[in-house]
Amino acid sequence: MAGGRILTICQLGGEFVANSDGSMSYAGGEAHAIEITREMKFSEFKSEISSMFNSDMDAFTIKYFLPNNKKTLITVSKDDDLKRMVDFHADSDTTDVYVLKKNRNRIMIRSAPDDSGTSTDGNTAALATPRVAKRRRLSITARECMITGVGQVFDGPKAFRDVLHKYAVANNFFVKFIKNDAASVTAECSAEDCSWRVHASRSSAKKEFTIKKMIDTHTCGRENSKEGYRSASQQFVANIIKDKLRDSPDYKPREILNDLQREYGLNLNYAQAWRGRAIAEKELNYSHKEACDQLDWFCNRIMETNPGSVAVLQTTGDLRFHLFVAFHASLVGFEHGCRPLIFLEEISLKANKKWKLLVATAVDGENNIFPVSFSVAEAETNDNWHWFLVQLKSALSMSRTITFVSNKQNGLEEAVAQVFEDSYHGFCVHQLIENFKAELDESWTQELKDVVVHAFERCVYACMVDEFNECITSIKTESQELAAWVLASKPENWSNAYFKGLRFGQYYSNVAEIFNNWISMRYEPSLVQIVDSIRCKMMEMMYARRESSNTWTEALTPSVNRRMEGEMVKAQALNVVCTAGSIFEVRDDSTNVVNIETWECTCRRWQVFGLPCMHALAVIERTDGCLYDYCSKYFTAEYFRATYSLSINPIPDAGWPGCNDHVHSPVSCPLRTRRMVGRPKVKPASPRISIKRSNRCGRCKAFGHNKQTCKSPV
16 A cells, blocks of 8 residues: 555446355446545545446445455445555555445355366456356345345344345255244254354344354365255245246246256256246236235225225236225315325335335324325335326315425435426425434534534524524534535425425324334235225224314314413513504514514414414414414314314225125135155045945845855855
8 A cells, every 4th residue: 555545446336256165256347446545534435436436325335355355245334444444455555345235236156166276356257167167146136145244134034044045055055943933043054064053133122133143164065065956945946036937927947947057056857947937926926816806806895885085906917016095084184174285105014024105194283193095015116106196196186285295215306296296395304314414424523413413403494594594504614515415405395494385394204103003013914904904093093083182172282272372471571562554573582573464474483384473472462362363274173173074984804805706715826735755646546435336145145245254044
């Protein structure tokens, strides 16, 4: 490392290749070179890479290999990591850095020659000779097949076992489970006296399933064994080819054999490929048909039992579908009782990780979450959001301008603008603050972090431009780059000082936690069970809130009443001067002008929150006005009751659509049974009911015995 600098080769878009000795190399992609020093900050390094590849680094992670160790990737995520990387390569002129997409890194696993002298560096794929290299692997995502070592986190024991199974096939050995339960999993190589072993258990603090111990060395000579074939079951083949079969329905067994042999090194026979394809096809068709049969019935039942509801099921030819549900009670409640404010959020279900919920929620007069509609999708994509918004627009009455609040991801910002042309779009403040905190590296002390984060929060809640500029100035005194980041993050979409829509003081929602609590975790529910769980909880919620509101005696909702009482105490200390008609001057430490007719105050809090600020309350008190006449109608008890005026009706037999004659049973496809061991029997089994010819005695001519046993007298 000449002059304290090291040349770093940054690579993106290629594939990792595993060699026979367990080491990995990198092939393909795009590469750029930059010089780094030990004093360089991680944020600067990340910014350089982002500029080189023109990519958002929030979606990527940075890794490298230690010198003389090509088996374990080391992550760079902070300043100390970057310094250590430079120190580790102090004796080298260059080092390789790999920019990998989070949880989506593609790895090609191959074997290197055993007896040739060929070797590979960090940028060259392993070369395979015809005699030895027969164990090349299928391209599998790193999250699915790679065990990286201690500290790797999984969703649970089942996810860990799935990854371990694929890892064993990819690395040509068979695992034997020593302990296998919900709390921990311990496995070792099945070969006698082999040292390879791994132990994973649930973390007591984070409740995550983590690898705690691992001996990543085989002493069994697995390179020449065929133990990997034991793991390559028919179900394993089905799991490998399922995605390709979905996209290419004509995927033939012979093509499967060729792909597995060429890319995976598995020399299976035609019957194994055929059975694997049959299993994959049956699972795809069964899950799709079952879901569509049940959902089609359920959508019809929703509209029959809840007239005015919208339930749309749209299927596609590639075994995919879209589902949109909006109950009539929710649509009426939103249009007649809720503020014109909708939160858009994607929810990853804990009970069934295969599906995502796209949810549109509002808030009632008590600032409680009020679900308007939801959609079920396989992934949060731009197309799925666009389809959801189109359905939402057709279900809603467009008599008022709606303000949307969401994260600015997966093209949602563009989709809202395309479908709801006259709407306003605000960014989720919670996510925005988290992104701001991510810009603060370890060079910041915790005290300084708290100062700038507080200043950024004041930027969000500032109602006047002068307040906003003061907050920006305080951030600038600590960091010019941070202030530039804030100004570049579109304040017109999140700061009260610039935002033109009406959020009424609502900046984000906790709908994800609510929906996940609604859905049972005791088993993996089907789609109909997920949707019906949501319906039942919404039905209970609307009934409980309607009954509670019937006991209220005030004109405003209870929480707003308490808030106004607190503001009235502050207003008593203010001095009010009438200037002309409906315009008043209110003085405390500063002077504000209130227009009682137009509901405006120069502090802008009345306009932003929809409730009188303390300056307006002082004027209302001075003029003997009625407080309730100057509050937004959405905070009144009358509008709260209108929100929950209708009920969601029950749906009989919602969990078992097979009980209806017009719907196919969910078990439309025969259940898969295990193939019996050995050669199939040619001779058919005997029938259960057979007719036997009765014996007739040749001596007495009676039935039931023969002449040898005849006891009749002659």
